[in-house]
Amino acid sequence: MTHDVAIIGGGPAGSAVALRLAELGHQVVLIERSTFPRPHVGICLSHQTVQLLDHLGAGNSFRAAGHWQRRTTLVLWDGVTRQVDNSGFHVDRGLLDHDLLARAVRAGVDLHQPAQLRSISHSAHGHRLTLANGTVLETRFVVDAGGRRPAVPGQRVHDGPPLLALHATWRFAAQPVCDGLIEASESAWLWCARSGPTDVIQSVFVDPRNLQNVSGDRLQELYLRLLARFSLSLLTGTQSSQVEACDASSRHAKLPIDGGMIRVGDAALTVDPLASQGVHLALTSGLQAAAIVNTILKRPASATLAQSFYVNRVASRVALYSAHTGNEYARAAAAHNTKFWIERAATAARLQQPISPPPAPSDYVGLSPALSLTNSAVIEDDFVVKRRVVQHPNLEGCIKYLAGDDLPQLLASLPRIARYERLVACLKQQSPKGALIADWLWHNALLVRLNR
Ligand SMILES: Cc1cc2nc3c(=O)[nH]c(=O)nc-3n(C[C@H](O)[C@H](O)[C@H](O)COP(=O)(O)OP(=O)(O)OC[C@H]3O[C@@H](n4cnc5c(N)ncnc54)[C@H](O)[C@@H]3O)c2cc1C
Numbered sequence: 001m002t003h004d005v006a007i008i009g010g011g012p013a014g015s016a017v018a019l020r021l022a023e024l025g026h027q028v029v030l031i032e033r034s035t036f037p038r039p040h041v042g043i044c045l046s047h048q049t050v051q052l053l054d055h056l057g058a059g060n061s062f063r064a065a066g067h068w069q070r071r072t073t074l075v076l077w078d079g080v081t082r083q084v085d086n087s088g089f090h091v092d093r094g095l096l097d098h099d100l101l102a103r104a105v106r107a108g109v110d111l112h113q114p115a116q117l118r119s120i121s122h123s124a125h126g127h128r129l130t131l132a133n134g135t136v137l138e139t140r141f142v143v144d145a146g147g148r149r150p151a152v153p154g155q156r157v158h159d160g161p162p163l164l165a166l167h168a169t170w171r172f173a174a175q176p177v178c179d180g181l182i183e184a185s186e187s188a189w190l191w192c193a194r195s196g197p198t199d200v201i202q203s204v205f206v207d208p209r210n211l212q213n214v215s216g217d218r219l220q221e222l223y224l225r226l227l228a229r230f231s232l233s234l235l236t237g238t239q240s241s242q243v244e245a246c247d248a249s250s251r252h253a254k255l256p257i258d259g260g261m262i263r264v265g266d267a268a269l270t271v272d273p274l275a276s277q278g279v280h281l282a283l284t285s286g287l288q289a290a291a292i293v294n295t296i297l298k299r300p301a302s303a304t305l306a307q308s309f310y311v312n313r314v315a316s317r318v319a320l321y322s323a324h325t326g327n328e329y330a331r332a333a334a335a336h337n338t339k340f341w342i343e344r345a346a347t348a349a350r351l352q353q354p355i356s357p358p359p360a361p362s363d364y365v366g367l368s369p370a371l372s373l374t375n376s377a378v379i380e381d382d383f384v385v386k387r388r389v390v391q392h393p394n395l396e397g398c399i400k401y402l403a404g405d406d407l408p409q410l411l412a413s414l415p416r417i418a419r420y421e422r423l424v425a426c427l428k429q430q431s432p433k434g435a436l437i438a439d440w441l442w443h444n445a446l447l448v449r450l451n452r
Pocket of ligand 1: 203
């Protein structure tokens with residue numbers, strides 16, 4: 001059978017790219033080896049991720065599914081215990097991933113599930129995919145959305161020391177005071193995420209190089225031993241699932257896009273679970289990949305621009321997440337001066353911090369000297385095109401539109417230096433969202449206080 005695009009893997013990245021490409025009129029086939037719903041790690045989502053689900057038309061079913069709403073998390077990271085308000089969701093990934101994949105099928109995606117990819121080779125049409133059941137698929141483009149162990153072999157670059165997660169579900173004895181717990185110990189960290197009225201998932205993150213031959217009963221023994229080292233753990237409950245071990249190391253693909261093949265989600269880049277951003281990045285890269293494949297197939301003259309856009313986006317994501325997680329590990333290293341933390345803090349980088357407190361109306365402000373207006377590739381109406389954009393070290397990639405407004409145009413019209421109230425008035429004159437834009441510029445340190 002012949003299709004425009006074959007996608008391997010039906011997690012959030014694969015479903016997002018499949019759904020969008022089908023909506024854009026492409027013939028899409030998706031191959032998923034597991035029967036859904038299936039359990040999956042990666043349950044903490046932010047409100048920004050729900051905005052992406054809204055964009056995919058999946059927001060309402062997400063809200064109706066009754067996922068656990070996180071309000072507060074107890075944090076003991078740098079020697080001091082704090083209760084942090086960080087509202088978000090602890091989701092059932094079985095339900096979420098099933099819903100996204102069903103949406104892609106309703107949009108016209110041809111689904112092979114459960115089906116395992118046996119081999120992939122070049123053909124006159126582009127690629128020939130052979131499935132374990134003997135089915136042969138011909139396709140112009142391949143999307144690897146196979147997750148941490150990519151479906152299409154390729155070199156991967158390590159972005160830090162290895163990390164292993166040991167996790168199990170627990171039924172707690174008494175109601176916990178928070179929806180989440182995070183704690184750093186001498187050479188490991190703990191993450192508990194409440195997943196329902198009585199259940200919590202307790203995960204311990206360790207360096208696998210310090211463990212030898214751990215499986216079966218010894219894995220369970222090790223898990224309990226590690227849990228006992230944390231003061232915040234919910235050990236008083238009862239464990240209701242077997243302990244599982246899974247790789248949680250950060251890596252990225254050396255070639256995220258290569259001719260007629262693109263990698264999305266974890267197959268392109270796995271970030272440290274400390275960031276809780278894997279699903280968000282899977283959906284974002286899925287949406288971006290759809291625009292890139294759409295450009296390459298419908299406007300081949302822009303193929304090089306589309307490819308370089310994606311390569312740059314993955315590279316800037318790697319740099320930004322390495323810096324963010326490195327900074328978090330450095331904070332823990334200040335309290336626990338051990339190899340585990342010091343090694344992981346090596347990717348720490350000084351990010352430009354927003355200056356607080358926020359400016360008074362009479363303060364003089366101006367655009368950060370680190371900000372530049374330049375021509376670069378962006379996605380517009382599902383195609384990659386070259387436009388004037390805003391760049392700044394705090395931004396992942398560059399920005400053309402902010403809340404629907406042309407940001408470079410807005411910024412080019414601002415005075416070099418002005419009182420904050422005048423600058424907000426200038427923005428408000430040009431956009432009904434002027435005050436929000438001023439706030440966003442300040443919080444991302446694109447606007448800075450200046451001396452008159
Ligand atoms: C311990 C741990 C905790 C995490 N916690 C969080 C968190 O709290 N929040 C968060 O956002 N992220 C978290 N993550 C990351 C998150 O789980 C992933 O980033 C996310 O699931 C990536 O989505 P994906 O679609 O790229 O891959 P996946 O969700 O892994 O989907 C890949 C799919 O491809 C299928 N597949 C693979 N190979 C083949 C093949 N050859 N043929 C057919 N099908 C195939 C698989 O069956 C699977 O369904 C965590 C990760 C770990 C390891």
